[in-house]
Amino acid sequence: MTASSFAAPLGGVVPMTRRVMNLAHIVTQNARRFGERPGFIWGERSWSWAEIDAQVSALAAGLSARGIGKGDRVLVHSKNCDTMFVSMFATFRLGAVWVPTNFRLLPDEVAYLSTSSGAKAFLCHGDFPEHAAAVAAAQPAPEFTWRIGEGAFGEAEAGEVIARHEGVGVANVAVERDDPCWFFFTSGTTGRSKAAVLTHGQMGFVVTNHLCDLVPGTTEADASLVVAPLSHGAGVHQLMISARGAPSILLSTERFDIDEAYRLIARHRVTNIFTVPTILKMLVEHPAADAHDHSSLRYIIYAGAPMYREDQKAALAKLGKVIVQYFGLGEVTGNITVLPPRLHVAEDGPEARVGSCGYERTGMEVQIQDDEGRQVAAGTQGEICVIGPAVFAGYYDNPEANAKSFRDGWFRTGDLGHMDEQGFVYITGRASDMYISGGSNIYPREIEEKILTHPAIAEVAVLGLPDPVWGEIGVAVCVPRAGKSATEAEVAEFLSAKIARYKMPKRFFFWEALPKSGYGKVPKRLVRDELETRGELEWLRGKTS
Structure with missing residues (x-):
């Protein structure tokens, strides 16, 4: 040529x-x-x-x-x-x-x-x-x-x-x-x-962007603790840490031993960790947090899912202003938004940006778009879409998925949310998690946030299930905090003053733990499968009204 x-x-x-x-x-x-x-x-x-x-x-x-x-x-x-x-x-x-x-x-x-x-x-x-x-x-x-x-x-x-x-x-x-x-x-x-x-060019940008937005000031004198599989987000993080010449430190086994994690933090003066909200929550609530020196930590980065406000407050109280949130799918290699430590505040108010996953990453552009691909006004919900050098080249040998995921050059994340006047993004939930009850769109994320303010609830997953009358109805699966308990009636009464009646889950279940993927997430499909396995959907099949 x-x-x-x-x-x-x-x-x-x-x-x-x-x-x-x-x-x-x-x-x-x-x-x-x-x-x-x-x-x-x-x-x-x-x-x-x-x-x-x-x-x-x-x-x-x-x-x-x-x-x-x-x-x-x-x-x-x-x-x-x-x-x-x-x-x-x-x-x-x-x-x-x-x-x-x-x-x-x-x-x-x-x-x-x-x-x-x-x-x-x-x-x-x-x-x-x-x-x-x-x-x-x-x-x-x-x-x-x-x-x-x-x-x-x-x-x-x-x-x-x-x-x-x-x-x-x-x-x-x-x-x-x-x-x-x-x-x-x-x-x-x-x-x-x-x-x-x-690609090599894309990942060169991702490394630079991560160093700029997630761990600024990192040098060969830093150290990173690996607490997740290197096959995915943790591998990208360690690639970025390697670019600064800093060491990556592994736990001795694949089992997440929190006490060992804190021992390694103290021994190697670990400065940064990449994790997900569920693991960060475990780090915060474990007694080892009070038994070991973790003052070397400067950045604990959590991604993969939003972190509930109550858990953010607990992390700030226990670890200080070291937590960093980023929002980004594997397809954009984490490069969509960032909420740095200085914007994580414990007191609710305008400065807290409660519910926000942060602002656009360096070199990236985010839009909230309607179903036709038009940008919507500030505060209006739509699909979170992104363009920039961190966006992947496409799915391998999958033209159908590529056609669905790109529109006019924008990558469609499949996540719903809105953006305020200053460009802070708020995730409402996955489009696939939304359910329609009685003709109204219901987003589980909003309900989950409210349930987690109950003093006895540590984790929760809300999902929609088929219903002969309403089309779909919501159920909530709750995990009580250690040493505490709650009943369906108590949680429903607590929630009644916080959300509209049509958003109220019809049932509340209480389990010892929620099913999690290999990356620490709680896929709704796994919760639905577990409900089926436990026989807790029989009441729904017998409903006639």
Whole structure:
């Protein structure tokens, strides 16, 4: 293709390529500048950036020897560990595509992700032989499987591959802005998971934006504690932390041990954590918060779901002004809004921005749009839509989903909300969570916020269920606080003065815990399934009026 094939932009300058930094250059930089500083810590073992860079090259050399090159997909199903961390950069170094999964998925689910992504290689943790077998049986199957850690399957063990290629230098493959680097699977709340295609250019912007908006002032002297799977948001966070040369610190096991988390915070002077509201709530309410020094913390970032106001207040009281909220789907890699520590205040009032998920991220534009894609007035509810460099390239091999998710260049989040005159965004809820009762639209988020102000309720999920008279009716599943209890009548009476009568849930159930996804969220479909399993929908089937 010649220059004449392009329509020249203003000034007659015609860019022939759009080369960008290969994300693996982050490790290259750190090995040069901070070679002896720790980049990854797990238990008593610490890896310097020089060691990490060497392992990245060795694993990349091994993958290359087996035919993995630019554009090939490398499926990784693993618990958090050093090899998983290394595999990300090794894949990037080759210009290949990292395809991590949630290690809590079932074998058939991982097999589907393998075939749908067109994976050519599979790295599987030794604890998951059934997953390895399911992926091998799927068609088309990856060309080879390497095991991570101990076990009895796979053509080789990843650590042994690294050892065999020790000392082999591998250069970072040249990449362009739109070259894919990561298939980020959605959580699949409305069907099969979809692979959101993240690119080198997009992720370079995301790293910069996260450093600017979430953890400003972060340097190699900081440290980050990993409390979530590296396959998703935590992996993006650790990529950003790596870009500053700071170490990532793992818990000793996949189980979330809160006491250990606080011990690690004190020992390593941890300055930042990426988490979700449910885990932050657990950190705040655990006795370990009073037994260990956590004064080093500067940023505790929560995302994935809004945080209830009462939980925000408790976090501020226990941990201080260190919490940061961001709103952002995997498709926008977290880059939609931010509410920084200075705007998290304990006292209700205009400065509190109660219910807001913050303002637009640097370099991003957010609009609230109606069903026809028109921007609505301030304070008017609509769908939250976004444009900017952090928006993904689209879903892999899924034109139907792409057509539904983009309109006139805007990515449609599927979340409902409104924006005030100053640009602060307020999420009402997922469009898919809304239910219609007696012709009125009802948004569970509003009701949940009110229920959580009851002193005996720690968690709640409100959802709509089919009803022969009203179309749908609401039910609330509540989790009492430790040592406290409440009845349906008590909660209903408490709520009656706070919401309109037509929004009142028809039933209140009380469970010891809400079902959660592998990322700490509470999908309404899981709550609905659990209601069915417990037989608590029989009353509804017998209703005649």
